[in-house]
Amino acid sequence: MENLDAAPERDIRRRYVIGLIARELADAVGPDHVSVDPKDLEAQADDWSWMSQYMRYKNLPHPTADIAVHPANAEEVAACVRIASDFGMPVVPRGGGSGTQGGTFAPYGGIALDLTRMNRILEIDHTSLVVTAEAGIDGPALEEELNAVGLTMPHYPGSFHFGATLGGFLAARGSGVLSTKYGKAEDLVLQVQAALPPGRLVETLPTPNHASGPDLVQVLVGSEGTLGVITQAAMQLEPLPERREFLSFGFPSISEGIEAGRRIMVGRLRPAVVRLYDEKDTQKLASWIDADVEGVLLVLMCDGPSPLVDYEVQQITQVCGEVGGTSYGPELGQLWWDRKYEPFAHGKAPAPPMVFGTTDTCARFDRLEDIYWAKKKVIEEGFAEYGATYTAHFSHWFPWGSMIYDRFYIDQAPSDPDEAMALHDRLWDAAVRASLENGGTLNEHHGVGVKLGRFMREAHGEAFDLLKSLKAAWDPDGILNPGKLGFGPPRRMN
Numbered sequence: 001m002e003n004l005d006a007a008p009e010r011d012i013r014r015r016y017v018i019g020l021i022a023r024e025l026a027d028a029v030g031p032d033h034v035s036v037d038p039k040d041l042e043a044q045a046d047d048w049s050w051m052s053q054y055m056r057y058k059n060l061p062h063p064t065a066d067i068a069v070h071p072a073n074a075e076e077v078a079a080c081v082r083i084a085s086d087f088g089m090p091v092v093p094r095g096g097g098s099g100t101q102g103g104t105f106a107p108y109g110g111i112a113l114d115l116t117r118m119n120r121i122l123e124i125d126h127t128s129l130v131v132t133a134e135a136g137i138d139g140p141a142l143e144e145e146l147n148a149v150g151l152t153m154p155h156y157p158g159s160f161h162f163g164a165t166l167g168g169f170l171a172a173r174g175s176g177v178l179s180t181k182y183g184k185a186e187d188l189v190l191q192v193q194a195a196l197p198p199g200r201l202v203e204t205l206p207t208p209n210h211a212s213g214p215d216l217v218q219v220l221v222g223s224e225g226t227l228g229v230i231t232q233a234a235m236q237l238e239p240l241p242e243r244r245e246f247l248s249f250g251f252p253s254i255s256e257g258i259e260a261g262r263r264i265m266v267g268r269l270r271p272a273v274v275r276l277y278d279e280k281d282t283q284k285l286a287s288w289i290d291a292d293v294e295g296v297l298l299v300l301m302c303d304g305p306s307p308l309v310d311y312e313v314q315q316i317t318q319v320c321g322e323v324g325g326t327s328y329g330p331e332l333g334q335l336w337w338d339r340k341y342e343p344f345a346h347g348k349a350p351a352p353p354m355v356f357g358t359t360d361t362c363a364r365f366d367r368l369e370d371i372y373w374a375k376k377k378v379i380e381e382g383f384a385e386y387g388a389t390y391t392a393h394f395s396h397w398f399p400w401g402s403m404i405y406d407r408f409y410i411d412q413a414p415s416d417p418d419e420a421m422a423l424h425d426r427l428w429d430a431a432v433r434a435s436l437e438n439g440g441t442l443n444e445h446h447g448v449g450v451k452l453g454r455f456m457r458e459a460h461g462e463a464f465d466l467l468k469s470l471k472a473a474w475d476p477d478g479i480l481n482p483g484k485l486g487f488g489p490p491r492r493m494n
């Protein structure tokens, strides 16, 4: 049994070590950019996960770091990682804090590494249509600069106005509303620079397509700060489209809607937007964007040069008609586009005391409908005593399948925080297992964080050991974002 009398002594030792590390960090980044103020630490840990929102609602403290650091450039990030390595101290990177998986929580304390001072565009290569920028730049700031020269980085997540940064887009393989045509963040990235233990700064090859060994870009991308801190990235750009054309269709049921999407994609048409809403999500969307529509709704947008747009609109109209779709004209699509951030506007998004979760998954066409019905059943029947509801839309389509953006909602969380957290976990257990058992993935674009780490072995099987070996080789002390992606605590705490 632990000798409790030793605890205060341990606190004194820890305080001393934290002071020592804070002074070294101040030496590296300047004293004004290091803080141990509990308010700063709380702000750095906070994100948009249900857990975080619930803690705010209940006035409960977050698991915070011991020191917050605000480096100005990649070299300073590398210096911070070196100091952290010297002391075996965890490092928790943070971009805009718009994540939903508790990725910025610091369950083992350590250093909260705020990257938002690193917000410069380093180069716009007009010949190759590539931008290189620091990882802490936020989406709208980058997009504004690009639009001013007729270009766009076509990644518009729902969190566009929640501070999401370039590094955050890449950290969890984000999706934007145009991903069906232009790809997810992981498809847009050409090259990354990252800081790794014990303080080295590495850069991947200048192009992503090569035959020089496995692709290090795609190891760092999606690693959520557990294998390296992304300090800058080169991203593919597009010219702003000459024209955008909107379409919308109603379908008798979700089956015909999925079939329409499948035929569009396997017919190798490339609309920029394809969003199929089940009845309940159509209802929600209609109220959020103030539209008069019900039933299963499909919203599309084609963009690019006029002849291409004309061709795609004509083909899509034909396909949708063939599977029982009724055209609602372009207005609904235009309305959705104009108000696309409304469902996420502050005050409209769900919030505690509601219990909710976006359990997005991704699967091939042949599994999509089974997953949808299986998840609806486990949520609505499995949690009927709580009046749970399930809604879904299919909003990022691939040549082989689609993403299901689905959510559970329970109107009122139990008042006891432990019970509320346990109910939230049980809902996730049911939703994730229904995805995995029916051929879906653990997640599609929100990432894993602290919330879904417990499912990583179930999702990857034996291959999870390979990921763990990679983690052990690149980050032997386990200091990079410990507790995330199912990688467990830092080594020295084991």
Ligand SMILES: Cc1cc2nc3c(=O)[nH]c(=O)nc-3n(C[C@H](O)[C@H](O)[C@H](O)COP(=O)(O)OP(=O)(O)OC[C@H]3O[C@@H](n4cnc5c(N)ncnc54)[C@H](O)[C@@H]3O)c2cc1C
Binding pocket: 047, 048, 092, 093, 094, 095, 096, 097, 098, 099, 100, 102, 103, 104, 115, 135, 136, 156, 157, 158, 159, 162, 163, 164, 165, 166, 167, 168, 169, 170, 171, 172, 173, 174, 175, 176, 177, 224, 225, 226, 228, 229, 230, 231, 344, 349, 445, 446, 449, 481, 484
């Ligand atoms: C209302 C709302 C809507 C959303 N809609 C979408 C959507 O449509 N598509 C989508 O993809 N996501 C969406 N998200 C989730 C989230 O906004 C994205 O994952 C976003 O890209 C996170 O960026 P961030 O800078 O805020 O990251 P943070 O929240 O700061 O961090 C998220 C994770 O990434 C790590 N990280 C951050 N920066 C770095 C870095 N430079 N190097 C290494 N690791 C890093 C952090 O440690 C953490 O684990 C939404 C979130 C909200 C609240």
